[in-house]
Each structure stands twice: as C-alpha cells, then as structure tokens.
C-alpha cells in the first residue's frame with residue numbers, strides 16, 4: 001500500500017474554460033501532501049483529475065498524465081482507479097439509510113464479490129484504522145445518521161479504507177467539523193501517513209502546517225510552487241506564495 005502518485009502536465013477544462021494549466025506534482029508515498037490556494041484556484045479540480053472523478057462532470061476534459069507507481073491511471077478501468085485512489089469529501093456523506101456496518105461492508109462486497117467469509121473482520125479492521133471502532137462497536141446496526149458529524153466523517157474514511165486504496169484524497173475533510181472533531185481527523189491523518197499516500201486540500205493554512213510533509217500552492221489554475229511545508233511557509237521562493245501564506249490575500 002502507499003504507491004507514489006505523479007501528476008504530469010495536467011490541464012483541465014470545463015467546456016472551453018481552462019481551469020488547470022499544466023500542473024506537475026509528485027506526491028510521495030507514506031507522506032501527506034497539502035494543496036493550498038484561494039477559492040477557485042483549481043485545487044478540487046486537480047485532485048478530481050487524480051482519481052478520474054473530473055471526467056464525470058458535464059463538459060469536463062483533461063490532458064496530461066497521472067501515474068500511480070508505474071501504472072497510468074488513465075489506462076485503468078475508472079472504477080478500479082477510484083478504488084486505488086480513494087476520496088473523502090468536505091461534507092460527510094455516509095449512506096444515510098444504511099447502518100454503520102453496512103456503510104463499510106458495501107465497499108468490501110463490491111471489491112471482493114462473493115468472498116464474504118471475513119466480512120465482519122474486515123469491517124472491524126477498517127473501523128479500527130479509522131479510529132472509530134471503540135465508539136461504534138456496540139451500535140454497528142444503528143443508522144449512520146445517528147453519528148456525530150465528526151464520527152460520520154471517520155466512517156467515510158473507514159468506507160474508503162475498506163477498499164484497500166494506495167492513495168487517499170481528502171477534499172477539505174474537516175471544513176464543516178468542530179475543533180475537537182477536526183483534531184481527531186488530523187490525528188487520524190497522522191496515523192494513516194505510515195501506510196498510504198495522502199493528498200489533502202485545505203483552506204486552513206494552520207492545518208496544512210500541522211499535518212503535511214509537503215505543501216503545494218495553487219493560484220488561478222497553476223501550481224506556483226511546492227516544497228516541504230516548513231520551507232513553503234517560512235522561505236517561499238515566489239512572492240505570490242509569500243503574500244498568500246502571510247495573509248495578504250485569499
């Protein structure tokens with residue numbers, strides 16, 4: 001688990017409007033890469049190109065390459081690409097009519113077909129690694145809608161992890177959570193880094209500073225620079241990065 005992800009000259013359009021322009025970014029395994037930048041700079045579009053979600057939007061096109069290890073993501077079946085490169089969104093979106101157990105089991109069933117012998121063990125394992133097991137083990141068959149927002153988001157993490165991905169893409173995963181739930185998500189990201197390649201989009205610069213090994217700054221569809229998080233925040237190469245990280249705009 002935890003293959004490197006390499007985006008090479010990725011451009012993306014909606015109709016005739018180009019919203020990403022030749023972005024290249026190496027996202028190492030066992031590491032957290034943060035993507036920061038003002039609203040509309042192309043952060044979400046970029047990560048949606050990484051797991052082929054961009055192509056599901058109306059009039060969306062892309063060019064360039066995305067390599068997962070040595071494999072070209074665009075040569076894979078899109079469903080398999082999204083299994084290998086899982087995604088968690090800003091709004092926790094568990095399947096509301098399903099139980100906590102079913103929310104995780106459904107992905108395992110889709111992945112493994114009829115080999116269900118170890119289903120309960122696998123659901124437990126995914127909930128353990130998402131740091132949720134101890135809170136839900138006695139209520140697995142309750143509706144997922146009864147969980148707090150923070151727990152729902154960790155359930156979404158468990159659901160993505162159940163597919164045994166190499167990469168986890170997190171699009172503002174804590175933006176609707178309270179500070180305590182945010183902390184739990186950040187602790188989880190810190191633990192998961194050991195086994196996965198993690199890419200997180202965040203508006204919260206302090207969050208990038210806390211969780212990311214490397215940070216990339218996006219502006220108006222271009223990647224301006226990418227460095228270790230400490231370097232990007234303390235000695236940025238580009239004046240625009242400096243202006244953004246010091247709060248002069250954004």
Ligand SMILES: Nc1ncnc2c1ncn2[C@@H]1O[C@H](COP(=O)(O)OP(=O)(O)OP(=O)(O)O)[C@@H](O)[C@H]1O
Nearest residue numbers: 014019037038039040041042043044045046057058
């Ligand atoms: N489905 C869509 N159809 C048309 N244009 C879109 C669509 N989604 C995004 N865009 C446009 O693409 C550009 C980049 O948007 P994107 O959401 O990738 O930026 P972002 O940096 O993630 O922004 P935010 O921080 O606000 O989430 C914006 O101009 C946006 O309006």
